[in-house]
Amino acid sequence: ExxxxxxxxxxxxxxxxxxxxxxxxxxxxxxxxxxxxxxxxxxxxxxxxxxxxxxxxKNQELNEMLALIKDTEKYKEKAQELVKKIGDRVPVIYSSESLGVVAYRWKTQFNENAKCPAFYHLFPEMNHNELVGFQGMDRQKYAIIMLRDEHDHPRIKKRMDICKEIMEERVDVIEVHTEGEALLSRIFS
Structure with a gap:
């Protein structure tokens, strides 16, 4: 066309x-x-x-991102640590809207590469309905991965902190923090 x-x-x-x-x-x-x-x-x-x-x-943004992702060994080690923490449990990935593409990418990578179910949802929307479902969550079946970004709005950070406390009563919460200043760096880190 x-x-x-x-x-x-x-x-x-x-x-x-x-x-x-x-x-x-x-x-x-x-x-x-x-x-x-x-x-x-x-x-x-x-x-x-x-x-x-x-x-x-900007070139500066690209250079920062490329410098971060250059250390592939560091990210492989982090990935292996994450896999060990998750074990045989179903990963449930949460992030702010700014990292929504990352959360979705992680979900599909678990689906396609680990051949396991995985789910994702974004703050603040997940606050409205998803928390109720945690009453039936089981630490043996699910692992929460919370993608954290220092640049998120303070209200989103507060919501994530409160939700983490509530979630930890039922499931393990694994926090993964972004690196870098530029959005590209934070997305790829």
Missing amino acids: AVERKAKTVAITSGGKLAKLCDKVIKVPAGFQPRAALGYLFFPILGVLHNAGIADV
């Missing part, structure tokens, strides 16, 4: 029919499942959006 409308088109692809249809092609390596190709897909998309004037990304 975009080609029919004579729109400028950009494809981020490993090849195939899509590459032949578009004005510009950004080629990425073939053979990766989409969930394993995040880096190969994210940066070209960000570049296209930046060049189109849709996303304003």
Whole structure:
């Protein structure tokens, strides 16, 4: 449809029919499942959006994020620690709205890679209905992962603190804190 409308088109692809249809092609390596190709897909998309004037990304923000994620060994260790803490329990991930994409990504990674059910919800909305469900929660079945961001609004932080206290009566709560100042750093950390 975009080609029919004579729109400028950009494809981020490993090849195939899509590459032949578009004005510009950004080629990425073939053979990766989409969930394993995040880096190969994210940066070209960000570049296209930046060049189109849709996303304003500063070099300083990118450099901070790249410096943080460069230490892959640290993040592998953190991931292994998290997996040990969760064990065989179902992960339930909570975050603020600003980290909603991260919470959802974590949920789908548990689903696809660990082949287990996982759930996520966002503050402040989860305060309204989800807490009631904790009356029936079981420490042996569920593990809460709370994604915390120092840049969240003080009211969200307070809600998270109060909910954590309530949740800990029934389930283990594992807090994971973001790193960095720039939003990109905090999302990828």
